[in-house]
Amino acid sequence: MKPWLDSIEYIRGVSMAGVVAIHIGSQYLLNPTPNIHLVALFEIVSRFSVPIFFFISAFGLFYRMNLSEPFEYGKFLRRRFKAVLFPYLIWSTLYLLHDNYVNGWQLFPDLDYAAEIYFFGLAKYHLYFLVILIWFYLFMPLWIFLVRRMTPARLILLLAAQVAFDYWSSYCAEPSENLFMKWRLNWLVLHYVFVFVLGGVLGVHSQKFFAWCAAHKKIVNATFLIALTTLLGQYYFLIGVENFSPEAAVNTAHQLSPPGIFYTIAASIFLFTLFQFGRLPAPLKKFLSLLGKNSYFVYLAHPFAINYLAIVLGKLGFIMTAPVALIFYVATIAVTLAVKLLFSLGSRK
Numbered sequence: 001m002k003p004w005l006d007s008i009e010y011i012r013g014v015s016m017a018g019v020v021a022i023h024i025g026s027q028y029l030l031n032p033t034p035n036i037h038l039v040a041l042f043e044i045v046s047r048f049s050v051p052i053f054f055f056i057s058a059f060g061l062f063y064r065m066n067l068s069e070p071f072e073y074g075k076f077l078r079r080r081f082k083a084v085l086f087p088y089l090i091w092s093t094l095y096l097l098h099d100n101y102v103n104g105w106q107l108f109p110d111l112d113y114a115a116e117i118y119f120f121g122l123a124k125y126h127l128y129f130l131v132i133l134i135w136f137y138l139f140m141p142l143w144i145f146l147v148r149r150m151t152p153a154r155l156i157l158l159l160a161a162q163v164a165f166d167y168w169s170s171y172c173a174e175p176s177e178n179l180f181m182k183w184r185l186n187w188l189v190l191h192y193v194f195v196f197v198l199g200g201v202l203g204v205h206s207q208k209f210f211a212w213c214a215a216h217k218k219i220v221n222a223t224f225l226i227a228l229t230t231l232l233g234q235y236y237f238l239i240g241v242e243n244f245s246p247e248a249a250v251n252t253a254h255q256l257s258p259p260g261i262f263y264t265i266a267a268s269i270f271l272f273t274l275f276q277f278g279r280l281p282a283p284l285k286k287f288l289s290l291l292g293k294n295s296y297f298v299y300l301a302h303p304f305a306i307n308y309l310a311i312v313l314g315k316l317g318f319i320m321t322a323p324v325a326l327i328f329y330v331a332t333i334a335v336t337l338a339v340k341l342l343f344s345l346g347s348r349k
Contacts, residue, residue: 002063002206006289007275011056013291014271016299018049019126020333023306028325029247035322036239036246042325043250044235045228048267050129051255054192055268057133058143058199063206067148073141080137088130091300092123098304099124120183124303128186135189136196147200155198159261162194166256191256195264213273220266220273227266231259290337297340298333305335 025042028034065071096117100107108114121128136143150158169184169191176182185191202209213220231253238249254260274280275288291298309331318324 007272008056008060009292010275010288011052011271012295013288015049015052016291016295017333018046019299020302021046021329022049023126024325024329024332027306027310028320031320034246038322038325039246039250040232040235044232044253047231047255047260048264051192051195051264052268053129054136054196055199058196059203062147062200062203067204071141071144076140077137084130084133087300088127092118092127095124116179120186126303131187132189132192135187139189143197143200146197147204150197150201158194158197163258163261166191166261167258170256210276213269214277217273220270224266224270227263231263234259294337294340298336301336301339302332305332
């Protein structure tokens with residue numbers, strides 16, 4: 001039995017904080033004159049957050065898996081669906097009923113539209129991640145097949161194919177009335193195949209991976225800084241040279257852009273190296289562990305916190321300035337985390 005890796009838990013917590021930052025950034029972009037540097041912090045620096053979840057999910061699965069043994073597909077799906085599918089259906093229903101009630105709409109939509117909402121993760125803006133994760137689980141025998149046969153050369157070819165496909169899907173694909181094409185970013189695992197397979201390969205070869213990271217910390221750090229600088233450079237170029245609005249720049253310099261893909265890879269390896277071998281203060285480790293252990297609930301519930309904190313801000317007469325946005329971000333995580341901890345305390349009594 002391989003030992004538990006605290007680094008996975010820490011990365012999960014950091015990634016959750018990044019997802020919340022992206023959604024707070026969307027609120028801050030409602031300000032007609034946002035600070036472009038704060039937008040960059042919320043929306044660009046945190047861009048690794050969604051795809052790195054797929055990376056660590058695959059890493060954790062393959063880290064614990066013995067590829068020489070038969071894969072029990074049915075048992076695997078039962079466990080994964082209990083952890084992901086059921087929460088997805090429950091939270092989708094909660095958001096659907098809540099938003100329809102608040103907006104005075106039909107409480108539950110017609111059957112055809114409801115099927116579209118549940119199939120494509122449309123009940124709330126963050127739930128599509130779980131839809132993609134479910135599709136990854138459904139195709140698990142394929143990923144096992146690929147990981148078993150993956151070589152460095154094949155990984156490079158897969159990366160090239162990933163960059164080409166994501167570029168086409170993000171910048172070249174024509175608008176379509178076909179629902180599967182219209183909502184392709186919400187379900188099509190092809191957008192994240194490379195990062196998932198990479199996580200699986202490194203999970204299988206975890207000892208070699210960690211040994212390489214420990215021996216090449218400077219290279220890992222430098223690669224991360226170069227990748228981050230490149231993605232930020234794309235964002236600032238779009239605003240300063242191409243005269244994009246901050247919102248348009250964010251929607252162009254995203255995680256599926258070529259710089260975004262390389263930033264995700266660099267960030268994944270950097271965070272593993274940092275949390276596996278870095279000398280972190282004990283209080284920071286404790287905080288990261290707290291975030292990681294409760295990240296799933298915070299991820300699922302934080303739109304509720306954003307919604308009601310925004311209402312409170314409006315009633316108090318605040319506008320979303322840069323300082324308010326930062327406080328809003330901290331408050332969103334603090335509120336959802338406090339709710340989860342209170343529930344946990346209550347369940348122990």
